[in-house]
Amino acid sequence: MFSFAANMYTAMYMRLINQRNRTLERQAFYHMNIGYQKALSFMNDDGSFSLSRSGYLYWGKEKVPLPPSKTENQKQFSLPRLPYKYDSSNIETTAYALMVYNARKEILLENIVKWLNAQRLTDGGWASTQVPRKQ
Structure with a gap:
């Protein structure tokens, strides 16, 4: 949108x-029209815009790999997520954004919750920015 x-x-x-x-x-108007058409390609059915065409809103800096899957007997199975670097600041920032969107009664809550749930660790929690205290 900068060039626009x-x-x-x-x-x-x-x-x-x-x-x-x-x-x-x-x-200039030719280039603005091209930029506008590209922006419209990211528009969702409800009028909101996503950062990618996959339906998820991406809040992080690094690409998060999709969980692997395989097909047996024409049935799709999800395999365990491959290890990757969890960036806890992305998760924390997204959680704060979710609180703000919830307080303002925004419409993007479902996509944010889906993204946060996709970032869960195997124990059900999320990567943490806090160092646990020894007791």
């Missing part, structure tokens, strides 16, 4: 200082 804003502000500035250039304006 840059093109728009450039076109507005050129108009403001009375130095309109039809060729540059046409090119």
Whole structure:
């Protein structure tokens, strides 16, 4: 969306200082249209936008691999998730975002909860930013 804003502000500035250039304006609007069409490709059925086309909203910095699966006798089986680096700050930040969205009665709660549940460890908890105290 940065290029969209840059093109728009450039076109507005050129108009403001009375130095309109039809060729540059046409090119700027062409690029804004392409950016807008790309943004629309991420729109969900309910009008919200996702960061990926998979349906999950991704809140982290690193790509999270999908759990492996295999097919036997035409039935799909999920295998245990392969180990990867759990980034506890992503989980913590997403949990805070969920609290804010819940307090504001936002519509994205289901996708956030799905993502958080996908990040659970084998013991049912999540990666922690806190170091447990020795007792």
